[in-house]
Amino acid sequence: MNNEAVSLKNVTRVLSEEEVPVTLVKDISCTIKKGEFVAITGPSGSGKSSLIYLMGLLDFPTEGEVFIDGVNTTIASKYEWEQIRLEKIGFVFQFHFLLQEFTVLENIILPMRKLGKLRPSQMIKRAEELLDHFGLKNAGYKKPNQLSGGERQRVAIARAMANDPIIIFADEPSGNLDTKNADIVFKLFEKLVNEENKTIITITHDRSLAARTHRQINIVDGVIVSD
Amino acid sequence: MWMNLSIALEYIRNRKRQSVFSVLGVVMGVAFFIAIASMMQGMHSYFIEKLVDVAPHVKIMDEFRESETQPIYRKYSDSIIELRGVKPKEEIRGIRSADKIIIDLEKRKDLSVAPALLGEAFLRYGGKDIGASIIGINPEKERFASNLERDMVKGNLNSLLTNSSGIILGKSLAKKLSIKMGNKLSVISPAGIIKKMKVVGIFDTGVTEMDSVTSFILLKKAQILQEKQNVINRINIRLKNINQATEIALEMEGRYKYKSESWQETFANIFEMFIIENAIMYSTVAAILMVAGFGIYNIISTSVNEKSKDIAILKSMGFCEKDIRLIFLFQGIVIGVVGTIIGWIIGAVIIELLTLVKLDTSGEVDMPFQIEGFPMYRSISLYIWGGFLAIMSSAISAYIPARKAASLKPVDIIRGAA
Numbered sequence: 001m002n003n004e005a006v007s008l009k010n011v012t013r014v015l016s017e018e019e020v021p022v023t024l025v026k027d028i029s030c031t032i033k034k035g036e037f038v039a040i041t042g043p044s045g046s047g048k049s050s051l052i053y054l055m056g057l058l059d060f061p062t063e064g065e066v067f068i069d070g071v072n073t074t075i076a077s078k079y080e081w082e083q084i085r086l087e088k089i090g091f092v093f094q095f096h097f098l099l100q101e102f103t104v105l106e107n108i109i110l111p112m113r114k115l116g117k118l119r120p121s122q123m124i125k126r127a128e129e130l131l132d133h134f135g136l137k138n139a140g141y142k143k144p145n146q147l148s149g150g151e152r153q154r155v156a157i158a159r160a161m162a163n164d165p166i167i168i169f170a171d172e173p174s175g176n177l178d179t180k181n182a183d184i185v186f187k188l189f190e191k192l193v194n195e196e197n198k199t200i201i202t203i204t205h206d207r208s209l210a211a212r213t214h215r216q217i218n219i220v221d222g223v224i225v226s227d
Numbered sequence: 228m229w230m231n232l233s234i235a236l237e238y239i240r241n242r243k244r245q246s247v248f249s250v251l252g253v254v255m256g257v258a259f260f261i262a263i264a265s266m267m268q269g270m271h272s273y274f275i276e277k278l279v280d281v282a283p284h285v286k287i288m289d290e291f292r293e294s295e296t297q298p299i300y301r302k303y304s305d306s307i308i309e310l311r312g313v314k315p316k317e318e319i320r321g322i323r324s325a326d327k328i329i330i331d332l333e334k335r336k337d338l339s340v341a342p343a344l345l346g347e348a349f350l351r352y353g354g355k356d357i358g359a360s361i362i363g364i365n366p367e368k369e370r371f372a373s374n375l376e377r378d379m380v381k382g383n384l385n386s387l388l389t390n391s392s393g394i395i396l397g398k399s400l401a402k403k404l405s406i407k408m409g410n411k412l413s414v415i416s417p418a419g420i421i422k423k424m425k426v427v428g429i430f431d432t433g434v435t436e437m438d439s440v441t442s443f444i445l446l447k448k449a450q451i452l453q454e455k456q457n458v459i460n461r462i463n464i465r466l467k468n469i470n471q472a473t474e475i476a477l478e479m480e481g482r483y484k485y486k487s488e489s490w491q492e493t494f495a496n497i498f499e500m501f502i503i504e505n506a507i508m509y510s511t512v513a514a515i516l517m518v519a520g521f522g523i524y525n526i527i528s529t530s531v532n533e534k535s536k537d538i539a540i541l542k543s544m545g546f547c548e549k550d551i552r553l554i555f556l557f558q559g560i561v562i563g564v565v566g567t568i569i570g571w572i573i574g575a576v577i578i579e580l581l582t583l584v585k586l587d588t589s590g591e592v593d594m595p596f597q598i599e600g601f602p603m604y605r606s607i608s609l610y611i612w613g614g615f616l617a618i619m620s621s622a623i624s625a626y627i628p629a630r631k632a633a634s635l636k637p638v639d640i641i642r643g644a645a
Contacts, residue, residue, distance in 0.1 A: 058637050
């Protein structure tokens with residue numbers, strides 16, 4: 001069995017559409033194993049987000065190769081990318097990005113419906129289990145705007161977990177939360193890593209939160225300065 | 228597919244007011260299309276029906292389409308010849324050997340035929356002189372070759388036979404002369420012959436143009452009045468199947484050389500008018516649907532902007548471009564379909580209401596026809612066309628912003644939001 005969750009080989013990303021080409025990420029190589037809890041840190045504009053968008057297949061590298069679960073995605077088709085995103089990757093952002101028109105339960109079910117592997121009744125059951133697991137037992141039939149910021153972020157994590165991915169990318173998940181809620185989110189991450197052997201790669205500015213992870217990668221100007 | 232549709236439906240449901248207004252646009256387009264098209268087509272077919280009903284289906288006239296070429300041109304067709312001072316021969320008008328043609332045609336089962344002599348005359352009664360068209364007919368044959376007998380409101384065709392000085396007048400013509408049944412009037416022909424004739428019948432075809440200028444007398448009397456013994460200048464043909472008129476007219480002209488006109492040719496100018504009317508109608512309706520389309524384009528575009536975060540997250544989950552495109556395209560199609568269904572109902576209601584409108588055409592206003600209520604054309608094809616156009620324009624209007632939505636890059640949106 002393959003032990004590598006994500007692996008980058010000499011990845012460079014340049015925004016060439018701009019008047020002056022901007023290099024976001026420069027010749028980065030690194031490997032993250034399954035079950036690792038990784039924090040990516042660095043000053044604003046250092047390329048942290050760009051790095052995880054590349055890892056999470058939201059962006060294409062200008063040069064280099066990205067491997068997800070041992071698959072070279074650089075040579076994969078658009079369809080394969082979508083399948084990988086659906087099955088193996090979950091994303092959590094600074095903003096919760098929940099669909100306001102749908103209930104919490106429906107929001108969590110959306111990725112399952114897109115994947116289409118479960119029957120509708122099974123989907124509801126799984127979504128309810130996830131909510132229960134994340135301490136949101138009674139929130140299922142509420143709309144996102146009826147929840148607090150911390151609760152919404154937990155729903156967003158539940159949605160990222162919907163298709164039982166192997167990796168969860170989190171782009172400053174606690175950026176908009178108070179210390180108490182940030183702590184709850186990190187506790188959830190720890191639980192997912194320890195109990196379900198998920199790989200979690202999170203960006204954070206908070207040193208004390210970063211210290212709780214297994215590994216910290218520090219980026220400055222698109223280059224890894226410490227690992 | 229169903230998932231994309233359900234997302235589209237949720238989006239529409241949550242934008243109730245805008246959705247209602249954009250649906251209303253489509254409703255108006257579809258309802259007006261159906262109602263106006265029904266009215267126009269109804270009018271057109273009523274016009275044609277009326278005209279074809281009173282006019283001969285094919286008429287053989289005493290003229291030629293092209294004047295005859297000089298013999299010398301025919302003989303030396305590729306030479307340079309110039310004849311000067313050529314004048315057309317003054318022929319005695321009338322169809323030669325008309326009797327033979329009529330006997331010939333009477334053998335056919337698919338048509339009825341009647342001779343006629345058309346001429347002009349003054350009708351004088353009580354100090355009024357009114358120019359009218361005097362048509363000499365053979366009542367025995369006319370009976371089968373036109374609907375004149377059916378359109379008689381007073382007297383009948385046979386009275387021409389029983390009273391050889393009888394005249395049958397159109398209803399409006401009689402009104403203009405203020406003459407009644409049994410009264411005698413003077414007929415003054417261009418040949419200078421004056422005859423006293425008695426009104427033995429009045430007809431009403433409903434076609435004002437005909438009722439106000441036409442009168443019928445016995446063929447023999449007409450020939451005397453016009454000083455054209457044994458001459459007829461028109462052979463009227465009525466067909467069992469009116470759609471054969473064009474080919475039969477061609478056949479007649481080929482065989483007898485005289486100009487033969489089908490009803491389609493006679494009323495060609497009216498058909499041209501119909502085409503113009505249709506063009507005006509369809510462009511008006513297309514404009515309404517286009518405006519509705521702009522409305523849809525607008526709200527879908529706004530929706531794409533409002534929902535850019537949703538698009539980003541759906542794409543990051545693994546939704547493909549096609550899914551996103553469908554979500555927004557479906558919104559347009561749903562608006563189009565809902566608008567079409569309501570438009571159908573309202574259109575049908577308008578059609579039924581219009582049939583109830585009573586038009587008073589018996590007054591002074593000069594209408595080409597006397598009609599009561601709008602003759603509406605009812606056909607499922609109007610509904611299909613209306614719906615097709617509305618849904619197409621909705622889909623096209625939604626497709627443009629939908630394509631833009633599909634091409635959004637999640638990274639750009641997330642970066643912008645953060």
